[in-house]
Amino acid sequence: VRDAYHDDLDAISTALIEMAHLVGSAISRATTALLDADLALAESVITADETVDLLYRDTEERAFTILATQAPVADELRVVVTSLRMVAELERMGDNALNIAKIVRRRAPASAIPPELRATFVEMGNEAEEIIARTASVIMTRSLQEAADLEKEDDVMDALHRRLFTVLLDDRWTHGVEAAIDVTLAGRCYERFADHAISVGRRVVYLVTGERPTKV
């Protein structure tokens, strides 16, 4: 039979996966809300972020209780400490989805995204969904290969992010400063979203290999 201690460790893993799923749903809905200027969908993302925050606090509390009452060592200590960091990264990823939804809300019923950038934001949204799905997978499988793949996904996101600026800085940009600001802020959310996923991947590498990430 499993004891309460191992049940607690399992509960942390389950919560991390659950958070990744919630964040995946949030970024997917936030992107659709952004593309469709859908205020109701944006509001749903804003409300749902409270659940992510709640899971974050519960998981942190649980990790803390394990440290306080079980004094785990070696691998299990590493799992608990790493989980504390992962849960913080996932919470921040949720915040980036939240911030996209807030841009939608601020501009509704107008769209924050001009037509010529629509395709790029579709791609950024898809990339973000793949990234969070892979992040969940990396957390579950602890696959070093998948962690490395996450870094490649981040390169794709960075390229899309740079493409935004190429369009924004083109002389043919006719949408003015307000649209440029919204595009800049929304683009930054997707870029940060991917960065936090990379951090999760690097934590998994640390967990598996004991190698400290050289970048943070």
Add this chain to the structure above:
Amino acid sequence: VRDAYHDDLDAISTALIEMAHLVGSAISRATTALLDADLALAESVITADETVDLLYRDTEERAFTILATQAPVADELRVVVTSLRMVAELERMGDNALNIAKIVRRRAPASAIPPELRATFVEMGNEAEEIIARTASVIMTRSLQEAADLEKEDDVMDALHRRLFTVLLDDRWTHGVEAAIDVTLAGRCYERFADHAISVGRRVVYLVTGERPTKV
């Protein structure tokens, strides 16, 4: 005589204060570089961030070692776990100074800040310096009053941040899209800088009172 365990705990506190000082220096120099379009100063901020990252990793490693070898309980466990979070917030604050320096580097020798926003960025820079100085003080003193004061400083920063957008969205804005993007990104760095400081303050409140922050 003090034992190695308490020396390790002290070393973590010392490292947190040292990081806060480095981050204070970074945001101060980044602001000056931004206002003066000073490439050399910006480069110094970019280089110095490596030291912040190094301290971050060392401190995390030290906290981990304490957890692994000493199995601290009660207050001391709370100090170690809280330190793990604080060190991550301070590292992110350093990244925000770094990102301001990168904006300077990208635009040099031109200035990223139009004349009519100079005064606002001076204020944001001063506010950021006060915030990190207070953050260091909160870490040292664990004063609940100072942690509450940090929240007020954040309100000031938010107001300055909003003022930026008022200027950017004014019909009299003549600096075009590129300047608007730089101002948006730089402003966001200061706003995030303050947010991370607030998180440190809330961690201190948790440390002292045991009350979990309701916001994360």
